[in-house]
Amino acid sequence: MTYGFRATALTGIALSACVLVSACSSGNGESIGSSEQSDALPVVANFYPIEWLVQEIGKESVSVVGLTPTGAEPHDLSLDPKSITALEGAKAVFYLGSDFQPDVQRAVDQLPEDIAVSDLLTSPGVTLLDAPGDLGKESLTGNKDPHVWLDPSQMQAMAVEVAAVLGSIDPARAEQFDSNAKELIRKLQSVDDELRGKLKDCEVTTIVTSHAAFNYLAQRYGLTQIAIAGVSKDEQPDPATLEEIARDAKAAGVRTVFFEEQLSPELSETVASEIGANVDLLAALEFDPEEAIGPGQDYISVMKDNAQRLSRGLGCVD
Numbered sequence: 364m365t366y367g368f369r370a371t372a373l374t375g376i377a378l379s380a381c382v383l384v385s386a387c388s389s390g391n392g393e394s395i396g397s398s399e400q401s402d403a404l405p406v407v408a409n410f411y412p413i414e415w416l417v418q419e420i421g422k423e424s425v426s427v428v429g430l431t432p433t434g435a436e437p438h439d440l441s442l443d444p445k446s447i448t449a450l451e452g453a454k455a456v457f458y459l460g461s462d463f464q465p466d467v468q469r470a471v472d473q474l475p476e477d478i479a480v481s482d483l484l485t486s487p488g489v490t491l492l493d494a495p496g497d498l499g500k501e502s503l504t505g506n507k508d509p510h511v512w513l514d515p516s517q518m519q520a521m522a523v524e525v526a527a528v529l530g531s532i533d534p535a536r537a538e539q540f541d542s543n544a545k546e547l548i549r550k551l552q553s554v555d556d557e558l559r560g561k562l563k564d565c566e567v568t569t570i571v572t573s574h575a576a577f578n579y580l581a582q583r584y585g586l587t588q589i590a591i592a593g594v595s596k597d598e599q600p601d602p603a604t605l606e607e608i609a610r611d612a613k614a615a616g617v618r619t620v621f622f623e624e625q626l627s628p629e630l631s632e633t634v635a636s637e638i639g640a641n642v643d644l645l646a647a648l649e650f651d652p653e654e655a656i657g658p659g660q661d662y663i664s665v666m667k668d669n670a671q672r673l674s675r676g677l678g679c680v681d
């Protein structure tokens with residue numbers, strides 16, 4: 364537990380620095396954030412999909428700082444002192460619990476009560492699935508799968524919660540947050556409709572993925588996920604498990620094995636070549652798509668692209 368102790372000590376140091384420097388809470392969040400608006404609420408979000416959600420609802424009224432640096436893998440994130448400072452200077456913090464990012468969880472548990480801290484996995488309307496446990500260690504609290512953002516209907520539920528929390532700390536703009544959330548919910552609905560439409564009639568209903576990120580998407584659209592690695596990407600399969608995955612994929616008629624951007628496609632390629640399948644990209648959105656894929660990309664465009672690739676890879680009737 365050396366790791367936990369270190370994080371706690373770090374938070375302690377950052378806290379004492381804040382006591383000594385009185386301007387701490389008002390200045391630091393903005394210096395990291397992108398917004399120049401002086402009356403923007405300093406808000407922290409744990410990683411890309413939640414940053415996007417908060418930005419779309421808060422628009423120019425929030426200054427969002429993300430905790431997961433560009434290109435970093437979010438599951439095993441370890442917070443740097445800059446992130447701790449941003450957390451302490453925030454008016455609201457949005458994150459996903461269930462041990463998705465244990466370091467984030469430890470840090471938010473120590474924040475003072477006047478900061479609105481929201482674990483979006485507990486939002487009304489968010490229904491959690493069990494973490495798939497057949498690929499080695501089951502480390503998540505209660506074994507819940509944190510990848511809710513890959514189901515647009517769960518994003519809708521989280522959008523309502525984000526608007527409610529922002530409205531509670533800034534009642535004067537509550538109506539604006541609500542109306543932004545409604546607009547976002549409409550966009551998410553169109554993504555949901557598109558996925559449903561594209562995936563309603565497919566020759567193959569099994570998706571083979573790099574890591575177990577797509578269970579919510581699979582469940583929503585009548586698919587079954589076979590994941591090469593576990594919920595966290597460091598849960599790598601042994602050769603016998605890999606062999607079993609290839610056998611199951613072949614039995615399910617899989618012709619495309621999906622891999623994720625910024626992850627090594629090696630294991631996906633191994634499975635694909637074993638069963639004579641192609642490989643294609645499927646984005647789990649754990650990285651900022653502007654950085655990972657290209658400019659102008661966001662949650663909506665990437666999910667629409669996912670719908671296209673899934674439809675093609677599964678031989679769906681459009």
Ligand SMILES: [Zn+2]
Nearest residue numbers: 574576594649
């Ligand atoms: Zn993941």
